Amino acid sequence: MNTRNTLHQNTQQRAAVISGIALLLMTLAAILAQGYIHSSLIVEGDTATTFKNIQASQSLFSLEILGWLIIIITDLVVSWGFYMFLKPFHPGYSLLAGWLRLLYTAILSMAVSYLVIANGTVHNLEMDLTADTMAQQTLGSITAFESIWSFGLIIFGLHLVAVGFVAMSTKKIPKLISLLVVVAGFSYSLIHVMYGFIPQFDRFTGQLEFMLMAPMVIGELGFGVWLLVKGRNLTMD
Template identity: 50%
Template structure:
């Protein structure tokens, strides 16, 4: 693999865009899945979920809007990370972008099932079971997408290891997070008989899974700002 030799190959503007997008995405995910979805959906109780959703459609629509923000920022990140990683290896950087795009398409398919839930409840055109079926399809599609997302993070981490401008600890965290996503969601989808063990593994690995990409985003954003600031010409002392 070609290795970048110069720190000057760092692309500050795409890095800032990627970093800001990753941070916005994290905030949207915390709201949409961490707050709204977990407040409204109880997968073990279809009737209770329906009763929670009917009077809370405004919150559910805000959740869907949050997923829309996530999809948009995912598309931006796919482009921005390609630009940041292109000096390291153009072909592998393109693969990183394509994997992110593929994941985003699967995520959009998952979110479409949330839109179906909204229509069923608004039109009063389906049953409690149909609502839960659509919610389960959302989880299924997203889980499959997270397998692809894991491979994306692994590739980002491997490329980052070759870059002199990215700290090694971020690269290692990305690889750990990527392996965790791919392993856990492969087990959820391929080994359902081990669901309890997989859930325990997910709890144990949740911290590196969360901070891997978020750490990259924060670092890229502030590194981009610092690089742009340092690259400005100084006129101090000019006559």
């Protein structure tokens, strides 16, 4: 193997390790921010209770925002890492996957800005607002966050589909891992297209999301674990 190929292989292996670590950190941040804090503070359709929950746990809500900022940073790292790792297998689709993830990260950043706005409202930065108005504005900002993030997850799903197709094009990556990534991507896009464009089926969509939750989580996380364990030793010869 010549020096140039060795350099490319070393870069690919480093990208695998960095991506794997970033995905694990992202998963932990998501469990904290969305899985624990957001779901415990936000009561869907109940403006008053949601506002009281956040007022009573302002430091916890700030911690959620910090969790989302960590997710945004690790998403940027994963965008680079996936592209560098997958580029030798299919440069075109790898670039597409990278740009899709960057687009998703930009949308997520926009969504998280509404949590920052909600946090400012709860801290009563506008002293002339009544408690009821503050509650309405807080829930409005949180609803905007959830809607924008849901739209972003359609793009995220397309990103995973592109990653899965690149992975399936090589024998270096196990076909089961590749298939799980494709299924996860398809599931994300389907679920959030339904949430965004067929709201009358929200109850069914929620049930479908519950059934697809396992492949949605296992797909990308499984790929991340494989990158960290096996991808770091991958050779192109």
